[in-house]
Amino acid sequence: MALNLHHLGIAVDDLDAAILVYAELFGATLEHRERVEDQGVEAASLRVGEARIELLQPLGPDTPVGRFLAKRGPGMHHMAFEVEDLAAELDRLKAHDVLLIDQQPRRGLFGLQVAFVHPEATGGVLAEFVGNDRQR
Amino acid sequence: MALNLHHLGIAVDDLDAAILVYAELFGATLEHRERVEDQGVEAASLRVGEARIELLQPLGPDTPVGRFLAKRGPGMHHMAFEVEDLAAELDRLKAHDVLLIDQQPRRGLFGLQVAFVHPEATGGVLAEFVGNDRQR
Numbered sequence: 387m388a389l390n391l392h393h394l395g396i397a398v399d400d401l402d403a404a405i406l407v408y409a410e411l412f413g414a415t416l417e418h419r420e421r422v423e424d425q426g427v428e429a430a431s432l433r434v435g436e437a438r439i440e441l442l443q444p445l446g447p448d449t450p451v452g453r454f455l456a457k458r459g460p461g462m463h464h465m466a467f468e469v470e471d472l473a474a475e476l477d478r479l480k481a482h483d484v485l486l487i488d489q490q491p492r493r494g495l496f497g498l499q500v501a502f503v504h505p506e507a508t509g510g511v512l513a514e515f516v517g518n519d520r521q522r
Numbered sequence: 523m524a525l526n527l528h529h530l531g532i533a534v535d536d537l538d539a540a541i542l543v544y545a546e547l548f549g550a551t552l553e554h555r556e557r558v559e560d561q562g563v564e565a566a567s568l569r570v571g572e573a574r575i576e577l578l579q580p581l582g583p584d585t586p587v588g589r590f591l592a593k594r595g596p597g598m599h600h601m602a603f604e605v606e607d608l609a610a611e612l613d614r615l616k617a618h619d620v621l622l623i624d625q626q627p628r629r630g631l632f633g634l635q636v637a638f639v640h641p642e643a644t645g646g647v648l649a650e651f652v653g654n655d656r657q658r
Contacts, residue, residue, distance in 0.1 A: 387548065387549030388547075388548040388549050388550075388570050388571065389571050390570065390571030390572050390573055391527070391530070391570060391571065391572075391573030394527070394530060394601060396646075396647060397646075398645055398646075399645070400645075403645070404645050407643075407644060407645060408644075410618060410620075411524075411615070411620060411639065411643065411644060411649070412523065412524040412603055412649075413523030413524050414524075434524050434526065434527060434603060435524065435525050435526030435527070435604075436526055436527075436572070437526055437527030437573075439527075458594070459646055460645050460646030460647075461598075461641070461646040461647050462597075462598035462601065462647055465530060465598065467548055467570060468571075479547070482546065484546075484547060503547065505597070507543075507547065508543060508544075508547060509534055509535070509536075509539070509540050509543060509596050510532075510533075510534075510595055510596030510597040511532060511596075511597050511598055513547070513548075
């Protein structure tokens with residue numbers, strides 16, 4: 387079961403511009419920024435109070451976020467929940483026949499252990515689970 | 523400036539089904555449920571840890587959420603931030619020429635004072651500000 391909302395993921399065309407806009411409109415502060423070639427994304431983690439927003443700019447059109455932008459335009463991309471034990475959580479979801487994108491935890495952005503649930507399982511929202519211990 | 527993320531708004535086809543799915547997948551618990559005829563929506567506020575998720579089912583196709591569903595399908599609809607003084611926050615945004623949907627606070631779901639910022643101002647995300655005092 388989720389402990390809390392870990393972050394909200396947002397697909398953007400221009401990461402630098404988006405960081406400025408989120409600072410001006412929401413008082414967001416930059417926590418991390420990372421270019422991850424093998425996931426085809428440059429990402430920035432922002433904080434707004436206790437909440438975390440992950441801005442995602444694709445490195446090219448033939449990437450998951452690039453295809454999302456081409457199909458839907460910039461906007462909210464996924465929501466991520468923190469769980470105590472990610473592997474146990476995936477076992478629980480499999481036992482309930484929940485459609486998963488990731489059968490096992492994998493390394494996500496910012497060194498997090500993550501797994502994605504298919505949007506079909508949630509009624510249209512791409513959902514991510516994040517383990518609450520980081521492996522940096 | 524925003525104090526925190528207040529809630530994440532999600533458009534759904536079937537509110538009862540969505541409440542069950544969010545309980546099973548994320549351990550979400552129902553906080554409030556309300557049918558608001560003049561906004562064309564039946565809404566449920568769920569908690570996941572400290573976070574709040576607002577599920578929105580349109581009362582018909584010719585409503586804001588009904589049109590959203592027809593155009594984009596079910597999924598994330600808006601993000602809402604809590605602010606200390608909503609009227610002062612709107613004045614600040616107007617002084618920065620931020621494109622607003624609501625020029626003045628209005629009554630939103632669950633008795634909250636709210637105002638929406640246009641998605642063009644944020645780079646594609648419908649954003650809501652919520653005053654941190656409720657008028658029930």
